[in-house]
Amino acid sequence: MxxxxxxxxxxxxxxxxxxxxxxxxxxxxxxxxxxxxxxxxxxxxxxxxxxxxxxxxxxxxxxxxxxxxxxxxxxxxxxxxxxxxxxxxxxxxxxxxxxxxxxxxxxxxxxxxxxxxxxxxxxxxxxxxxxxxxxxxxxxxxxxxxxxxxxxxxxxxxxxxxxxxxxxxxxxxxxxxxxxxxxxxxxxxxxxxxxxxxxxxxxxxxxxxxxxxxxxxxxxxxxxxxxxxxxxxVKAKQHKRGYYRRILAYLWHKSDEIFHHCFGVKPIRHANPPFFLYRVRRYLGGDLELADQSTLRRGDQVMELHFNNAMLVRLVSESRSLVQVAVQMLQMVRQALPYMAEILAQDPRYSEVKAIYGITMIHRGAERLGFTVMNLPEGWFSTLTRMYLRAQLSAIHPEGRLRLKGKQDVLIPKLVVLSVQALKQQYPISTEENERECSCLS
Incomplete structure (x- = not known):
């Protein structure tokens, strides 16, 4: 009972x-x-x-x-x-x-x-x-x-x-x-x-x-x-989140400025203001087989690309979708590539640079420009990079995490690499052009 x-x-x-x-x-x-x-x-x-x-x-x-x-x-x-x-x-x-x-x-x-x-x-x-x-x-x-x-x-x-x-x-x-x-x-x-x-x-x-x-x-x-x-x-919450997001975006931009100053990141003067920045450093990853059959090896010099986040904020906020962002970014990369070739050809310090290198979640269409697109090797670096880039997109976009919702399988960071040899073949710079560009920049 x-x-x-x-x-x-x-x-x-x-x-x-x-x-x-x-x-x-x-x-x-x-x-x-x-x-x-x-x-x-x-x-x-x-x-x-x-x-x-x-x-x-x-x-x-x-x-x-x-x-x-x-x-x-x-x-x-x-x-x-x-x-x-x-x-x-x-x-x-x-x-x-x-x-x-x-x-x-x-x-x-x-x-x-x-x-x-x-x-x-x-x-x-x-x-x-x-x-x-x-x-x-x-x-x-x-x-x-x-x-x-x-x-x-x-x-x-x-x-x-x-x-x-x-x-x-x-x-x-x-x-x-x-x-x-x-x-x-x-x-x-x-x-x-x-x-x-x-x-x-x-x-x-x-x-x-x-x-x-x-x-x-x-x-x-x-x-x-x-x-x-x-x-x-709900409206009050959205306004409050927007206020904190603006503060976060401001702090993010300031941290970018500090990073650029400390690590020698410079603008690529293909637009005003420039959309891309770069620094030259040693590649520290494993060997990468590129689309032109060349190999990027550990210790080789690379031109590492960075976005100008202030410009990225404007681009993302004015776009209706991440697809539209990718299309516009592809056009900007195409415009910037000749200037990258000029920088590498003009500065003797960059004579040993083997490839242009970057990590991004917005990589659609990069292969059409000659880039090799590949997954990051699994591990702590890949995990931290994914978290960082998603947090970055959340911070710079007015709708924050709403734009990321439902796109977790799409927003995966990838390596994008273009060999300098392939770049020079696409955008050859003659000695005469070199001298003319140098005189213009001096």
Whole structure:
């Protein structure tokens, strides 16, 4: 017998207790409060009620407040005129169940039936299909997580026990004031007809609410529908992220300047301002077989290419896609290659340079210019390079990580290498041209 009871308790925990704790305590899959700002969402459960909901709508109209109602489908069918008024006066209508029953005590099929009937009732009256849902008592079962594909679950950050008449309006108002924080979602009840509620409780709620609203407005709070509040908070987050991203981009550019100064990175004067920079150094990797059959070996000198990140910011921000970025960059590389050939031909210090070398995630079409494109050898360097370049693209692009989302398999850093021999064949520089260019640059 004890074993059976233990199994039943365990099954109940898995079916309802643990899922309910996940949404109530940790907010998994639900919206229950905002991130700040003097914004309040008033929400009302269990209506519409023929006596109290009309009084509540009058109160909200007096103060010009939009709110959110989570209605029972059965009550909506009995009082369609109140649902029509809610809709007409600009309130958001979400749903409770069709009847005020706990999801923990129903099968998934019965829960779905309850929601479907509520949705149908509201849509039949208003012509709008509800998208927001609050389970009665904030209790769910494990299968309700599947409903997240269809509904946005809304809970609360402030609950004051207004379903009870005990303590009257003073208890409700004092609890509202003591618990109020920026971004609050408040749950109140405009019906006293459900299990455990006192029938006259909404009368005390209405008295307390009017005083609370008056004082909150005087303190600079704004009352919004849940959906409007959520949209404003998303915009505020995006603005905040944009501010931090601008700081990050600024610091990134400054670190570039320091790197360029310390390691002798110079501009290639093919454009004003230049898009590419370079430095000459020893190649430290393994042997690379290039497209022209030559071999780049460890210790050979290479011209290492770098992007001018200020120009890259402009290019990426003005482009609709990474494909468009790649096309424009290919054109810029084609324009810069003759200047690279001139630099190598003019400066005797670069007479031993064997190849032009770079690492980039934007390498589409490089083979058409004679570059050999190959994967970085697997290891810590490849991993760190991938992280660095993705962080760089995230920092320089206004949409940051959004532009990277879904492109993880495309944005893979590659080695791009062009032998100097192949470069000179494509862009031969005569001695006479050398002297002329030198005189122009001096």
């Amino acid at each position: 004890n074993l059976v009871i233990g199994y039943m308790i365990g099954a109940l925990a898995v079916y309802s207790v643990i899922p309910t704790m996940l949404i109530r305590l940790f907010g998994v899959g639900v919206y229950r409060k905002g991130d700040g700002g003097r914004l309040i969402a008033l929400t009302f459960d269990d209506g519409p009620d023929p006596l109290y909901t009309s009084q509540l709508l009058d109160l909200l109209q007096r103060y010009g407040i939009s709110s959110t109602f989570f209605v029972l489908g059965s009550s909506a069918e009995r009082h369609p005129e109140l649902i029509k008024r809610m809709h007409r006066e600009g309130h958001l209508i979400g749903i409770h169940n069709y009847e005020h029953k706990a999801n923990a005590l129903m099968t998934p099929k019965r829960v779905m039936r309850q929601l479907s009937r509520s949705v149908e009732a509201v849509e039949r009256i208003t012509g709008v299909k509800p998208e927001f849902y609050r389970p009665p008592w904030g209790v769910i079962n494990i299968f309700d997580f599947l409903l997240l594909r269809r509904f946005r679950f809304i809970l609360w950050s402030i609950i004051v026990g207004d379903w009870s008449s005990r303590g009257g309006k003073h208890k409700i108002k004092s609890r509202l004031e003591s618990k109020l924080k920026d971004g609050a979602v408040i749950v109140l009840h405009d019906s006293g007809q459900t299990l455990g509620a006192d029938q006259d409780a909404p009368s005390h709620m209405l008295q307390a609410l009017e005083e609370f609203v008056r004082e909150a407005l005087a303190k600079g709070y704004s009352f919004l529908r849940v959906d409007e509040k959520m949209k404003l908070e």
